[in-house]
Amino acid sequence: MQRLDSLAQDADLPDADPASSLKGFCSAGRGYWGNVSEADWNNWRWQLQHRIQTPEQLQQLMPTLTPEEVAGARLANHKLALGITPYFFNLIDPADELCPIRWQVIPREQETHTASWEMSDPCGEDSHSPVAGLVHRYPDRVLFMVTDRCASYCRYCTRSRLVSNATGYDFHPNFEAQIDYIRRTPSVRDVLLSGGDPLLLSDEKLETLLSRLRAIPHVEFLRIGSRIPIFLPQRITPALCDMLRQFHPLFLSVHSNHPRELTTEVRDALGRLADAGIPLGNQSVLLRHVNDNPEVMKAHVQKLLMCRVRPYYIYQCDLIAGSAHLRASVRRGLQIMEALRGHTTGYAVPTYVIDAPGGGGKTPVSPEYVLSRNADRVVIRNYEGKLFEYPEASDGTPLFEAPREIEKSEWV
Numbered sequence: 057m058q059r060l061d062s063l064a065q066d067a068d069l070p071d072a073d074p075a076s077s078l079k080g081f082c083s084a085g086r087g088y089w090g091n092v093s094e095a096d097w098n099n100w101r102w103q104l105q106h107r108i109q110t111p112e113q114l115q116q117l118m119p120t121l122t123p124e125e126v127a128g129a130r131l132a133n134h135k136l137a138l139g140i141t142p143y144f145f146n147l148i149d150p151a152d153e154l155c156p157i158r159w160q161v162i163p164r165e166q167e168t169h170t171a172s173w174e175m176s177d178p179c180g181e182d183s184h185s186p187v188a189g190l191v192h193r194y195p196d197r198v199l200f201m202v203t204d205r206c207a208s209y210c211r212y213c214t215r216s217r218l219v220s221n222a223t224g225y226d227f228h229p230n231f232e233a234q235i236d237y238i239r240r241t242p243s244v245r246d247v248l249l250s251g252g253d254p255l256l257l258s259d260e261k262l263e264t265l266l267s268r269l270r271a272i273p274h275v276e277f278l279r280i281g282s283r284i285p286i287f288l289p290q291r292i293t294p295a296l297c298d299m300l301r302q303f304h305p306l307f308l309s310v311h312s313n314h315p316r317e318l319t320t321e322v323r324d325a326l327g328r329l330a331d332a333g334i335p336l337g338n339q340s341v342l343l344r345h346v347n348d349n350p351e352v353m354k355a356h357v358q359k360l361l362m363c364r365v366r367p368y369y370i371y372q373c374d375l376i377a378g379s380a381h382l383r384a385s386v387r388r389g390l391q392i393m394e395a396l397r398g399h400t401t402g403y404a405v406p407t408y409v410i411d412a413p414g415g416g417g418k419t420p421v422s423p424e425y426v427l428s429r430n431a432d433r434v435v436i437r438n439y440e441g442k443l444f445e446y447p448e449a450s451d452g453t454p455l456f457e458a459p460r461e462i463e464k465s466e467w468v
């Protein structure tokens with residue numbers, strides 16, 4: 057009886073925000089590496105040298121691996137390498153088989169299952185590559201693959217056919233041909249450095265690369281795509297930020313998928329980049345078991361704003377071979393967009409895109425807000441589902457008479 061009373065009282069309280077527990081900032085902590093010196097732990101090269109790269113290391117650190125994960129770890133280095141920085145490993149909850157961090161970086165046996173519609177190059181990058189390591193798909197911009205190494209490897213990587221194959225942290229072997237193509241192509245005004253992860257290069261190498269690009273008069277705008285601030289925030293040193301600030305306008309796209317990735321270390325690293333005047337955007341991939349939940353995604357985009365990062369894109373997961381277990385449906389993606397638009401700050405609402413399979417490019421997809429367009433009005437739906445009319449003539453001329461009333465049945 058007493059319990060029923062207390063439940064009745066609770067029912068009168070306003071609902072707690074279920075996402076609020078995801079929005080706190082915590083440190084990743086030291087985990088198994090408590091004896092490592094502060095200097096080593098905060099040294100990005102130490103983190104790279106001590107990555108978890110073998111099934112034996114993984115099993116030793118995480119005896120709770122499932123049979124699918126053990127099998128996946130054994131097979132991983134035949135396809136996309138296993139690699140997890142100690143810092144990022146500490147975000148995994150070993151007791152939780154559904155931990156959203158775990159699903160992103162621990163290989164699973166399902167990676168060997170491929171369907172006939174899955175591809176090794178789902179975005180058709182290789183067919184838009186005028187020189188190896190450069191993709192020129194859109195009219196005025198190119199994707200410049202700087203290296204094929206990453207700090208950790210995402211199990212859903214669109215470029216798994218390319219990354220993790222190299223032997224060192226040097227420029228792409230075709231570096232001079234990549235630069236030469238841009239120099240010879242005046243339509244290229246925007247260069248996106250990606251990879252692999254460009255921020256794995258040393259400061260000196262990156263400075264050389266950015267200087268070479270800045271010396272090309274028609275290159276107006278530089279961008280770096282990187283998951284390093286998330287996998288290895290120790291790399292975002294004051295010296296790196298000082299070097300990057302010489303090359304404005306320079307934007308940086310971070311890749312983060314879940315609010316738990318936004319730790320105090322990441323928030324501080326992103327703050328250093330923002331203080332260097334670098335506009336920051338975020339790209340998330342919609343992933344089953346990770347962020348295919350409106351409350352999780354809402355907490356994530358709001359937390360990104362607190363890190364001074366504008367949510368930029370949510371990508372539908374590409375049809376990469378062996379990724380079916382991680383792909384969420386487009387229907388789910390649309391539900392998430394519906395739960396964001398109007399329900400939170402407009403700056404927090406990214407664009408949801410599908411990279412059209414086979415090389416069609418990024419195509420925005422959105423819930424339907426325009427219900428009908430007639431000769432004299434547009435009927436729209438707002439985020440609450442209420443309907444409104446906006447009068448206008450179909451040819452764009454000013455409208456001086458109100459359109460006739462229409463029945464709701466005509467709106468859909």
Ligand code: SF4
Binds near residue numbers: 215
């Ligand atoms: S960081 Fe980017 S390029 Fe590297 S494995 Fe992850 S998704 Fe692929």
